[in-house]
Amino acid sequence: MKLKTTYYCQNCGAQYSKWMGQCSTCKQWHTIVEEVITKKEQKIGIKASKEQPVKLTEIDTTEEYRLPTENSELNRVLGGGIVPGSVILLGGEPGIGKSTLMLQIALQLPLNTLYISGEESPKQIRMRAERIGTGNNRMKLLFETNVQKIIHTLYQEKPDNLIIDSIQTLHTDHIDSSAGSVSQIRESASEIIKYAKQTNTPVFIIGHINKEGQIAGPKVLEHMVDTVLQFEGDRNHLFRILRAQKNRFGSTHEIGIFEMYNKGLREIKNPSKLLLTSQETNLSGTVIAVAMEGIRPLLIEVQALVSPAVYGTPQRTTTGYDIKRLHMILAVLEKRMGIKLSGKDVFLNITGGIRIDDPAIDLAVAAAILSSNNDAPVSNQWAFVGELGLTGEVRPVTRIEQRLSEAEKLGFKRVFISKHNKINPIDFKIEINKIGEIKDLQALIL
Numbered sequence: 304m305k306l307k308t309t310y311y312c313q314n315c316g317a318q319y320s321k322w323m324g325q326c327s328t329c330k331q332w333h334t335i336v337e338e339v340i341t342k343k344e345q346k347i348g349i350k351a352s353k354e355q356p357v358k359l360t361e362i363d364t365t366e367e368y369r370l371p372t373e374n375s376e377l378n379r380v381l382g383g384g385i386v387p388g389s390v391i392l393l394g395g396e397p398g399i400g401k402s403t404l405m406l407q408i409a410l411q412l413p414l415n416t417l418y419i420s421g422e423e424s425p426k427q428i429r430m431r432a433e434r435i436g437t438g439n440n441r442m443k444l445l446f447e448t449n450v451q452k453i454i455h456t457l458y459q460e461k462p463d464n465l466i467i468d469s470i471q472t473l474h475t476d477h478i479d480s481s482a483g484s485v486s487q488i489r490e491s492a493s494e495i496i497k498y499a500k501q502t503n504t505p506v507f508i509i510g511h512i513n514k515e516g517q518i519a520g521p522k523v524l525e526h527m528v529d530t531v532l533q534f535e536g537d538r539n540h541l542f543r544i545l546r547a548q549k550n551r552f553g554s555t556h557e558i559g560i561f562e563m564y565n566k567g568l569r570e571i572k573n574p575s576k577l578l579l580t581s582q583e584t585n586l587s588g589t590v591i592a593v594a595m596e597g598i599r600p601l602l603i604e605v606q607a608l609v610s611p612a613v614y615g616t617p618q619r620t621t622t623g624y625d626i627k628r629l630h631m632i633l634a635v636l637e638k639r640m641g642i643k644l645s646g647k648d649v650f651l652n653i654t655g656g657i658r659i660d661d662p663a664i665d666l667a668v669a670a671a672i673l674s675s676n677n678d679a680p681v682s683n684q685w686a687f688v689g690e691l692g693l694t695g696e697v698r699p700v701t702r703i704e705q706r707l708s709e710a711e712k713l714g715f716k717r718v719f720i721s722k723h724n725k726i727n728p729i730d731f732k733i734e735i736n737k738i739g740e741i742k743d744l745q746a747l748i749l
Contacts, residue, residue, distance in 0.1 A: 310335050311485040314513055316521030318485075338480040367552060370505070373411035376561060376570045377404075380532065380545050382553020385464075388503040389552060390496050392470075392525065394510045394518040395534030400543055401509050403567050404534065405466050407435055408507070414463035415441050417456075421448040421472030435567040448482060450475040450491045454498055462504065467495065469509040470524075485521050492524055525549065536563075540656025542577075543568065544596070556597040575602035575713055578655040588675030591686045591715070592667030593706040594659050600702070600709035602686065603659060607671035608650040617646060623653030624668070625660065632669055632691055639695035640742050642676065663700040665691035666719060669741060670748055679749045684716040695741045699723040707731050719747070 310319040313336055315329040325332050369384030378384050381391070395401045402423070409416040410432060420428060425444045443460065447453050450473050457465070467473070473491040474482040481487065492508070499506040508528065510518045518525060525531050529551045536543035545559035560571040571577060579591065579602055588607045593600060612618070621629050629651055636642050651668065653659050666689030674681045688706050690698040699721045700706070707726070710718050711733040720726075722737035738744055 308337060309486075310337050311521075313485065315517075316485045316489075316523065336484075338484050338486050369552075370412075370414075372408055374408060374559075374570060375572075376545065376559030377408065379557050380547050380550075380559045381530065382550060382557070385505045386529070386552045387505055388500055389530060390499050390506045390508065390528040391530040391532060392508050392510055392518065392528040393532045393534060394512050396512060399534050399536055400561070400563055400568055401534055402468055403431065403435070404545075404561075405468060405507055405509060406431060407567055409442050409464070409466055410435060412464055413441070415443075415460075416464040416466065417443050417445060417460055417462035418466045418468070419445045419447060419453060420468045421446070422468060434565070448472050448474055450494050454494060457498060457502075457504075461502075465495075465499070465504055465506045467506065467508045469511060470495075471511050488524060489521050492527055496527055535658070537656035542571070542574070542656055544657060546597075554598075558597045558599060560596075575600075575709065578603050578657070579713075585680035585683055587678045587680045588671050589683070590667045590671040590674060590681050591683065592659075592664040593686050593688045593710055593718070594661040594664050595702055595706065596659075596661075598702070598705075600705045602709060602713060603657070603664070604654040605664065605667045605671045606652040606654060607668070607675045608648075609644065609672060609675040610648050612646055612648050617644075618648045618650070620649075621651045623656070623658045624651055624664075628662070628665070629668065631693070632665060632672070635691055635693060635695055635741060636669060636672065639740070640745065642673070644672075644676070647676070662690040663688050663706070665689060666697060666721075666738070666741075666744070670719075670744060673745055673749065677745075677749055681748050682717070684714075685748070686710045686715045686718045688718060689721045689738065691741060697721040697723075697738045697741060697744075699725075704730075707733060707735070719744070 310322055312326040312334050314331045314334040317326055317328040319335060323335050326334055367386045369386055371378055371384040393401055409418050425446055428444055445456060470488055470492055471483045474487050475490050475494060478486050478490050495506060512518055531549040533546045533548050534543060535546060541562045543561040543563060547555045547557060560574045561568040562571055590605045592603055592605050594603055619626060619629060633644050633649060637644050667687035669691060670681060670687050688700055690700055692698050703724045703726055707718060711731055715733060717734045719736045719738055722739045728735045736747060
């Protein structure tokens with residue numbers, strides 16, 4: 304046996320030969336710790352590979368068999384279902400619902416599922432399963448954190464599906480460091496992935512995230528697995544978004560939307576209806592935007608409040624929207640339309656507790672700011688789609704047909720888009736108004 308001491312950054316996983324006060328990779332202070340690694344001595348030699356090279360034209364290109372789950376939102380994100388032998392890493396903030404989602408999947412799948420928990424006791428999991436209300440007699444629980452004992456149990460039980468909660472609690476005897484360290488996470492995940500590939504067993508791994516929102520542990524962990532899912536949402540709101548950051552067997556443009564309630568997570572088939580508040584009277588500063596989350600059109604409500612700055616220095620506050628994007632839109636409105644906003648507070652909110660990065664809602668944000676600044680309401684039967692350029696032009700956006708169809712399906716009467724979007728108005732029953740520059744917007748809506 305040979306002892307080796309090395310230093311790891313607990314935030315990003317960077318490795319160093321000596322201790323440093325600041326990590327040169329992630330620029331965090333006092334995150335580098337010493338770890339003692341124990342490795343078995345191995346004899347140097349060359350082993351013949353069992354795999355032989357094959358011609359590219361001889362490789363089978365038929366699609367992988369997928370096992371569909373009872374959860375249509377998860378199927379959408381995974382690309383149609385679970386691929387046997389795939390390893391799926393699920394990350395998210397504490398209390399967001401990762402364990403609840405995995406337990407629901409385990410209870411719904413008609414497979415022999417082994418749920419390995421290193422955080423909650425079997426009694427706690429049983430109580431949660433009873434609250435969810437979906438039973439599966441083929442699911443088994445194991446409370447264990449030692450990887451060697453887990454692998455031994457897996458070869459005995461031979462489950463059809465494996466769930467590990469969480470990877471940060473596992474430890475292997477091959478590494479002499481504490482559970483949750485960078486080296487332990489890397490080696491434990493490597494052994495679990497090796498078992499999944501050898502036995503063709505799908506594996507779900509739950510991972511914690513750090514304060515930056517990234518999955519804790521070495522960055523190589525995300526490269527080792529086949530799929531990386533991020534579970535997002537605000538614990539103060541009901542909605543949760545499941546997003547694929549990496550997917551070797553499907554697209555990364557799909558999202559799944561769930562609602563948290565007392566019996567677990569409920570799938571949202573039509574999120575636009577729930578994100579839009581039903582108001583009988585029109586209020587100033589409230590505008591409807593048609594955004595795209597992945598390839599799914601989503602109608603959201605944008606709220607803006609513009610008021611004189613009380614303390615002299617104007618405030619700019621956003622919820623669910625990029626603050627830098629708001630600064631750009633305010634600058635364009637002041638420069639191209641002559642609206643004095645430099646001395647006013649501007650607050651912007653995306654309702655529902657979700658975050659939108661789609662630049663196509665720029666036109667809706669500008670309309671909401673104009674509406675609040677003039678205290679003139681905009682009809683709640685109108686929708687807005689368009690990206691705003693620095694010169695004040697309204698730029699075209701992608702997937703405009705899907706956006707218009709979604710607005711039409713939900714009963715909107717009028718939609719404002721860029722004049723550079725090439726569409727045929729005859730194909731839609733909704734009234735379409737084309738705008739070339741932002742200065743034309745105020746005369747149309749107010």
